[in-house]
Amino acid sequence: MRIRIGVCVREKKQVFSSPMRHILQRLEAFGEFEVILEDPIESWPICDCLIAFYSSGYPLEKAEAYAALRKPFLVNELVQQHLLHDRRKVYERLELFGVPVPRYALVNRERPYQELEHFIEEEDFVEVDGNRFWKPFVEKPVDGDDHSIMIYYPSSAGGGMKELFRKVGNRSSEFHPEVRRVRREGSYIYEEFLPTGGTDVKVYTVGPAYAHAEARKSPVVDGVVMRNPDGKEVRYPVLLTPNEKQIAREVCIAFSQAVCGFDLLRCEGRSYVCDVNGWSFVKNSYKYYDDAACVLRKMFLEAKAPHLSSTIPPVLPWKVNEPVQPSEGLTRQGSGIIGTFGQSEELRCVIAVIRHGDRTPKQKVKLKVTEEKLLNLLLKYNGGRPRSETKLKSAVQLQDLLDATRALVPRASDSEAEDMEHAEKLRQVKAVLEEGGHFSGIYRKVQLKPLNWIKVTKSNGDGEEERPIEALMVLKYGGVLTHAGRKQAEELGRYFRNNMYPGEGTGLLRLHSTYRHDLKIYSSDEGRVQMSAAAFAKGLLDLEGQLTPILVSLVSKDSSMLDGLENASIEMEEAKVE
Structure with missing residues (x-):
């Protein structure tokens, strides 16, 4: 007798999305499961296991009532899904389980535009209950379904605000240079801005022991979505550190969501969770579909047929007719490894010391x-x-x-x-x-x-x-960087992109996101130098838009690094004199 798996979601397109379809087909291929897709809820049959997750308009309460009556095994617990709609509860839950989150404070308003004594706003900071957040800082609505997130920039970097939103066409954010004051329409979370070097990490769990991670260009940089020839957003698989794997496990357990996606920010050697999305699948990864199907199979069998859970098919059913791939003699392009038959050299480091562009007196x-x-x-x-x-x-x-x-x-x-x-x-x-x-x-x-x-x-x-x-x-x-100076810096960055890594093109971002190449751009605190560095980064990474968000996201001011370069420059000048 086969185990019945019920899949209950609001919209059919979610069931027939490419990731769901691939995974369900693999589960059925084992021959141990019967997958039932039912709509509406009133006609749900009795199921052994239930896949149910919230989307806009989903009757979560009815799903909870069904689960209480029939007692199926739940891949994702239903009661905990309520937490995901309130960012305050998400952060509270993460902190309870020891998951690192950015430093933050809550501003709760009972009515729009309510004035609060404990909330102070000045030109370059906001203060909540004595907790001060200097610009740049992030402003998030407490409503988890409201994706209008703002980043406010300091006057020292030009000021303005960047609005992040769900992808519309090829854009995911817009910069508004004239906006300087924060919103007061409702309740918000204020948190410190963490510079991540221009990339975000998306993590996808399937149970507490499995996590897949991908990096993408952060919407904070220029808001342009990188897409492949098929129109899909470009993402690159990344390896998680042991600490990040533990974070993924804790997030999965904290919200009782076996299949769960969350956002990870990597900053100065540490990692922080800034958002938990609940049910999420990786797109366009057949290896992930294989892994997810195997992990879910084990979960279902342990819950309903534990005597079968330890049996693993020697060959995955959907791969029976696939030819076996050779394991030796393969070349991994760009890795510095050529099979087992030889060795190749690999570029390990590029250091460029660049002067600022043309400026006013x-x-x-x-x-x-x-x-x-x-x-x-x-x-x-x-x-x-x-x-x-x-x-x-x-x-x-x-x-x-x-x-x-x-x-x-x-x-x-x-x-x-x-x-x-x-x-x-x-x-x-x-x-x-x-x-x-x-x-x-x-x-x-x-x-x-x-x-x-x-x-x-x-x-x-x-x-x-x-x-x-x-x-x-x-x-x-x-000493203001002129228009010509910006153009000089941007063109130099473009030259580096096209010549430093022949054949890579915009692959610099891929290398940076995977940590195979850790890109760092340093600047002094001089305005013309900072803007030259931002314009260089714009050309280097093929970015668009104004320089303020690029400056804040990608350019670091490190006096020790600059002191070392200054000393090296002095030594070079002295050598010339000798």
Whole structure:
């Protein structure tokens, strides 16, 4: 007698989708199962095992009532599927099982546009119950069926917002440079943005002991969906680390969903789960269809015929007539391995040190300051160290400086030549800071360097402390990457793509996503350098759209790396002189 497997879903197209069809055909080929597809729910027969998963309009409560009455073996538990519709409950469940998630905070509103005392929004951050999230940060609706996810970018990178959504044609996101304030229509999750190097990892479990993973180009980068000649999104199989395999097991167990898909973010050597989708199958992978059918067969037999579960057919039924493939003498292209008959060399590393593109002239204003308002800013942003310099670059810091300068300029109008020169320089600082009407972009910065200090009695009267009484202010501006400079950087990136890996084309992204080639792009904190790096990345990876999302997603600022390159550059110059 065969085991009856009921498949109950909302739409027939889900049953007859390519992955489901392939897997059900393989299950039937074993000869041990009878697959029953029934619709509507009222006509469901008695089944030994039940495949039922939620989709829009699916009567989950009726499915639960049927399962309670007939007691079939459930591939995916029905009660737990309710959790997947609320991102708050998903994160809570993940944390309960020790699964790492991005740092996040909840903003719950009982009605649209409700003002909340514990929620603060400033130009470059939001704060929830004292938990501050600096831009870039991610904003997700708590409704798991709402896929409109926003990423907000800092003014130092140009500002703006990128909206992520379910694929429409060849797009999965859009950048809106004019949007700077977060939504207030409902309840949202705010979480830190994790730079992943331009790729997302999709993981698919079939039971707690099996997981298949694929990487795709992240929609955060440019929103253009890479498709193959058949119109399918391009994805590349990746190997999971032991830690990631344990994460897959815990996700499967936490939600009691044997067949489950979730999103994994790889960032700085660690992995985080940012979304759990429930029932999901891999597309266009015959190896996965074989594996899934075998794992499901074992699950069904252990539940309903345990005496048969240990028997494994010597040849899978649907492969009886397939020719056996030779196992030796094969070439794995690009792996550095040629069968067992020889060895080949493999390119292991490419390092490129690149100067920024064409720019506008750099400008500088220097002046010595003794005003208390300016000296207080030095202490405010250098941790209260009177002998240490500080650099003001963020929108908040520059706004503080502008406010102080505005208050000082009217007073600096003495008739003495020295005072007039000082007042004129303060006016110049004020004019530069006010340029553009807001602090967007990355082309202005101010250094405050202490020159003199004295000892004063502490405010609480307990001993003495040092206070600066004079500092050198250096305002640097200009040096903006020109249109020609961006074009130069992008064309250089395109040249690298087409010549660094002959025959690979856009395969650089494939190599990066699989960790066979770990692409890293570093930059200094200079605006022209950052934008040159982003334009280079755009050409290198064949991306589209504006540079701000590319800059935030792909370009890293690492002072230790840049110090090493600077030292190497000095040594090269010295060698030339010798």
